[in-house]
Amino acid sequence: MDWNDGYVSDIAYPAAFFPEQSPTHLSIACILNGVEPMPLDRPFTYFELGAGMGLTSAVLAASHPHGRFYANDFQPAHVASARELAERGELDNLTLLECSFADLAAGKADLPPLDFITLYGVYSWVTPENRRCIVDFIGRYLKPGGIVYVNYNTMPGWAGALPLQRMVLEHAERHPAGRERQVAQARAFVQTMIDAGARYFDDNPMLRHRLASLADDKAGYLAHEYLNRGWEPLYHVDVVRDMANAKLDFAGAANPAHAYPALFLNERQRALLASIDDGVMRETVNDYLHNTPFREDVLVRGARRMSAARQAEWLGRVGLARVSVDAGTDAAIELLPPGIDAGQAEPLLPQLRRMLGMVTDGPLPLPTLADALGLPLAQVAQLGALLAASGQAALFMLDGVINDGRRSRTLNRAIARDAVHGDQYQVLASPVLGGGLRAGLLQRLIYTVLTDRPGVDDVDTVLAAVRHKLDRYRQAVGCDSRQAAQLESLYATLPQTVSAILRLRVPVWRALQVL
Numbered sequence: 001m002d003w004n005d006g007y008v009s010d011i012a013y014p015a016a017f018f019p020e021q022s023p024t025h026l027s028i029a030c031i032l033n034g035v036e037p038m039p040l041d042r043p044f045t046y047f048e049l050g051a052g053m054g055l056t057s058a059v060l061a062a063s064h065p066h067g068r069f070y071a072n073d074f075q076p077a078h079v080a081s082a083r084e085l086a087e088r089g090e091l092d093n094l095t096l097l098e099c100s101f102a103d104l105a106a107g108k109a110d111l112p113p114l115d116f117i118t119l120y121g122v123y124s125w126v127t128p129e130n131r132r133c134i135v136d137f138i139g140r141y142l143k144p145g146g147i148v149y150v151n152y153n154t155m156p157g158w159a160g161a162l163p164l165q166r167m168v169l170e171h172a173e174r175h176p177a178g179r180e181r182q183v184a185q186a187r188a189f190v191q192t193m194i195d196a197g198a199r200y201f202d203d204n205p206m207l208r209h210r211l212a213s214l215a216d217d218k219a220g221y222l223a224h225e226y227l228n229r230g231w232e233p234l235y236h237v238d239v240v241r242d243m244a245n246a247k248l249d250f251a252g253a254a255n256p257a258h259a260y261p262a263l264f265l266n267e268r269q270r271a272l273l274a275s276i277d278d279g280v281m282r283e284t285v286n287d288y289l290h291n292t293p294f295r296e297d298v299l300v301r302g303a304r305r306m307s308a309a310r311q312a313e314w315l316g317r318v319g320l321a322r323v324s325v326d327a328g329t330d331a332a333i334e335l336l337p338p339g340i341d342a343g344q345a346e347p348l349l350p351q352l353r354r355m356l357g358m359v360t361d362g363p364l365p366l367p368t369l370a371d372a373l374g375l376p377l378a379q380v381a382q383l384g385a386l387l388a389a390s391g392q393a394a395l396f397m398l399d400g401v402i403n404d405g406r407r408s409r410t411l412n413r414a415i416a417r418d419a420v421h422g423d424q425y426q427v428l429a430s431p432v433l434g435g436g437l438r439a440g441l442l443q444r445l446i447y448t449v450l451t452d453r454p455g456v457d458d459v460d461t462v463l464a465a466v467r468h469k470l471d472r473y474r475q476a477v478g479c480d481s482r483q484a485a486q487l488e489s490l491y492a493t494l495p496q497t498v499s500a501i502l503r504l505r506v507p508v509w510r511a512l513q514v515l
Contacts, residue, residue, distance in 0.1 A: 014220050015053040015081075017427035017436050019394075020254045020296055021118040022060055023067065024434030026147050028395045029298045031314045032259035032385055033252030036304040038147050040434070041399040043067065044115040047141070049104075049134060050074075050122035054082025054096060055425055059436040061086075061094040062411035062429040070111060072097040072104065085425070088418075089411035101126070101133035105140065113143045123239070124152035127230035131242060138301075139246035148299045149254055150239070157293025158233035161210045163200060164190070168214070168226040180219040182227070187214055206291075236295060237284045249303035250280065254296035257337045257389035260382055261286065264339050290339065308378075315377050317398050320384045321363035321512060322356060323437055324392045325504035337389035348386065351375070355383050356392055362511045363432060365398055396433050405431045405513035412514060413451050419444040420472040430512040437514060442490065445469045446501050450515060457506070463498045470494070 019025055023046055027037035038044065044067050048057045051071035061069040071094065073079050079098040086094045099109055117138055123131060138148060171189050172182040190211070194201050201207060214222065225231075240250050252259055262270050269289050276282040287295070306314070335352040336345050355369060370380040387393035408429040415425045419441055427436040428447065439447070449465040450457065474487055490497070509515040 014218055015055045015424040017059050017438075018056050018120045019433075019435045020151075021048065021056050021120055021149055022433075022435040023064060023116050023147075024397050025395075026116065026118075026149055026254065026298055027397060028318060029254050029256060029259070030147065030251055030300065031306075031311065031318065032256055032381065033298070034306050034311055035251040035300055036145065036306055036310075037314060038115050038145065040064070040397050045112050046070065046116040047111070047114050047118075048072070049101070049117065049119040049137070051078070051082060051096075053078050053424075054085060054094075055427065056120070057094060057096075058082070058085050058089055058091060058411060059427055059429045060434075061091045062089060062408045063431045063434050063436065065093060065407040065431075067093065068112070069094045070097060070114075071095070072099050072109075074098060074100050085414070088414035089407075091407070091411065101130045101137065105133040105136035107140060111141055113146075114141045115143055115146050116148075117142055117146070118149040120149075120151055121224070123150050124154075124234050125224065125228050125231050128232075130230065135242055135246050138243070138248065142246065142248075142301050144302045145304070146301045147251075148243070148248060148301075149296070150243075150299065151254075151294065151296040152239060153231075153233040154287060154292045154295045155233045155235050156288055157291045160204045160206050161293075162233070164207060164210055164214075165226050165231065167193075169229075169231075172227050179223045179227070183219040183222045186226075190214060233293075235284060236287055236297070237280050239295075239297065240280050240283075240299075243299050247301050248299040249301075250283070251298045251300045251303050254298050255337075255389055256385035256395060257340070259385060263344050263386075264341060265289065266341055266343070312377055315381050316365070316367050318381070318384075319363050319365045319396050319398050320355070320359050320369060320387070321394050321396055321432060322359045322392065323394050323433075323508065323512070325500075325508060326360055335390055335392060336386060340386075348383065351383055352387060355380070356387055359393060363396065394433050394435075407431070408513065409451070409515070412447065416444040416447040416451070419448065420469050421476050423473075423477070428509070428514045430514045432512045437508075437512065441473070442466065442470075442494075442497055443501055443505060445473075446498065446506075447509075447515065450506070457502060459495070459499050459502060462502060463495055466498055467491075467494060 023038065023040055023044065027040055030037040046060065046067055046069045048071040051057050051073045054071050057069055057071035061067065071082060076098055079096050082096045086096060097109055103109065119134065123134065142148065167190065168186045171186045175182060175185050265273065273282050273286060276285060335349060335356065351373065354373060358364060358369060358372060366377060366380050366384060370377045373380060384393065384395055388395050408431045412428045415428065418425055423441050426438060426440060428439045429436045445466045446462060448469065449462050456462065470490065506515065
């Protein structure tokens, strides 16, 4: 058997930060779903399976310096890149491993009992045998009360696209080449089929999103999505059955808004789900109601359901921080997450606007917001979950912030300085959030200027320094015609963009101890 076991291993997966994997995010997801969380005001252990280039684990280790982090990937190039980033970020609480799932399941790595285990983009992309190894690993190492995050492509949402994935895979395997060329050839062949009037595409209008992804997304992502032999969309009920072998209970969705599923259903749908007593069956039917293509589940080894009083106690230790910037126009702000039922959305908008405005100048505890708004704490938590799911704000643990942010800022400087060489690390760490904020190329270049030259923040000085760094970036990466056009657009609006980042984004960084 090949060492890669049918998984794409000859093209790098893009570096990315996934906030859903944060211990802070997962503990709050448990609280919102009424399940006892994992306390973060004390040392804890964390393991990421299939960590890729290690960006998520690096950001989490930097923003939780009291945690002990482990991250594993079976691709040597990924692990080498992750170790380099960890060294530059001085992350002595992060250990990077290169092991197979079978080796981990067999206990061949020297690991402590674990409080958190997460895996992003792994479970439905590997073979059934490897999925069994993952469950065995969890069963071996996860503590009682420990939390698992797993996402997976889901049925029935992928049902209509299964033939598309199979055609891309079969075409690639019959045309040996580098992965980027295989993806390009498969793209072209699919378009040829469409142009020839293949009824599969005409009769499946829901393929529009998949075809747009195939046309536009990077080859590295597409190769991992479409060219793995073990790729298989899964039903929620089957994943829960698998995880039960490691004594895991389904706690709820990782998306904070989905702790309130009734908001996403009409009256008849709510009645249907209310008629189903079995929780796993209810979740599976819910996937049919939404034609869910992708799930993010939180599971706990021995989930303990909380009373309303105990949940309120935990909510009192949660805060809300604004992560968007105030551009001065409410019309441009989307306050609600996708999919919320229109009939229930309208009454919430005035409260959401008020609440977002209250955290514009800095993070606030949920009890403070509840007192100011004159609303019950549980209702404020629901509003906060909606703002978090919409990307306007983030929930965080008040007692999880037990450091001065030096570790985060060390990693941020390393990430920002790397920007002149490439655009792969698009995030900055925040110890307040216990995670990170997305940061585009210009933001990271500005971050470097502000940290290398403390006290300098006038627009003209920063603009000149950023222009010089952008010139270095263009020379370092080289540009195809598309990238060249994007860079020209950046240069054309550079004065306005730099001014806006200094005025709007930098205050957010300071409030969240990013800077």
